[in-house]
Amino acid sequence: MTQITLNTLSSEIKDMDAAYSASGGDAAVLHNHDLASLVISGNKVLNANGIEGIVLEPQETEHGVDVKLTIRKGYKIPHPVHLCFGLIPEDGLQEINMNFVAEEDSAVELLAHCTFPNAVKIIHRMEAQMHVGKNASLKYTEIHFHGPHGGAQVIPKAHVKIEEGGSYFNNFSLISGRVGVLEFDYDVDAEKDSVCEMITKVYGKKKMTK
Template identity: 30%
Template sequence: MQIEKNYSKEFEYIQKAYDKAGGDVSGLLTKDIVSIIVSGHKILGRNTVEGVHIEADCDENHVKLYFKVDDGVVVKKPVHLCVGYLKDFGEQNLDYEFDIGNNVIINFISHCSFPAAKDILHKMKSKMIIGNNSKVTYEDVHFHNEEGLVNLDTDYETIVGNNSKYDNRFTLTKTRVGNMKIKMDVDLKDDAKAYIETKVREKKDDYVEINEILRLNGKNSSGIAKTFVIATDESKAKVITEAYGNGDYSKGHIECDEIVDGPKVDLSTIPLLRVKNELAELTHEASVGRINSDQLETLMSKGLTEEEASEMIIKSILK
């Protein structure tokens, strides 16, 4: 990858933020890795390999990325999406379109960093169409900061073709959230499989809305939707998980695990299961409550304070 000369200084700041978010920027610069670096509404650099096509359309208010993967392409190394916004105030708008062919294997890793944010809005809309007999994973890791406010609006819309597999995981656990709204909506065709997961840790007065949806439209389609929320201090969260059993012999499972750790936490979880085919099967399980007291006592008996023990348990849950 070649970094545009005018953006070399900006790339240095993005590199530092990317490292904090858990990424390895050195991997973005090799020729055999598909990668793209976005700062604000600018493309700082990009690289691709045979069979993977990337087009970009940018202006001062918007970035639109179009990814096309040809039939039969197996991308051996993860595709890296490095996204950052370095200003204190402002707005970042991203639109992604993915056209994944048949018999494709590809893994996406996205790291989003907002290290200087005092009050920003980050909006991301992703539309992905996956062909037949393909396997796609998408991991989205966010790194905000502890002092400022990030307003996050993230929307994934995915169609999974016949006999394809899709795995989408969103994680925001290393820093404060701010205000977050996230939606994952998956439409599964015949024999398609999906796993979707949102994992968030809230602090102070963070606010989170999560909506995960499985549309099991195909015969023998199956899906799992999971949420993990750790709500502390005065944070609030609303979690809605939905599964629709429409296809013959379709199976869906939704699971919500929420832990509250603070006297002013406000957290709700709402499951919605709807079967429109007598051959479909949907299940649900949920837990909302404090940290396990037995685990706390065991760790405290080994010399840890209650706060230290709680932190250790939370970190183990969020791994």
């Protein structure tokens, strides 16, 4: 288990709580140590809380954070793992590298809110390796909020490997705020009797100006 808790009264944590709420989340879950959670602002890990059955290993980098998250063999995590990635300033770069592993016969739901409430010139790059073990289940729900200015450029890449009998469900939504630029690059390697379902919902609003 990993647990990192910084001063909850800090202005940065308050700002991320507000941004998390703006993206549709309940900020209280990020401070509940009975639930697994991870909060990243830019390249800072503001909170990382692991629970039994989960190994959570974040590492800060120059422009973001590398995250390794493992669900141990046979563990069925009863509540979602809450993730919050974001940038509060109007401009900046965030690079998130994720390595998520659901070991054999495990089950987990990851609920991620990605929020850029003031984005005028923001770049968010995400590269993910998702490995779903034999007869394991991984559900990844990702909710984005890009603010009113349309100034976010979001570039997610993911490679998903699903072993025999495993299942992977991905649900991406961006239904409030302005999109900006969004580029997906996902590929899936699915073995015998596995299931993969990927759904994306994005609302476009207003014409971008240059």
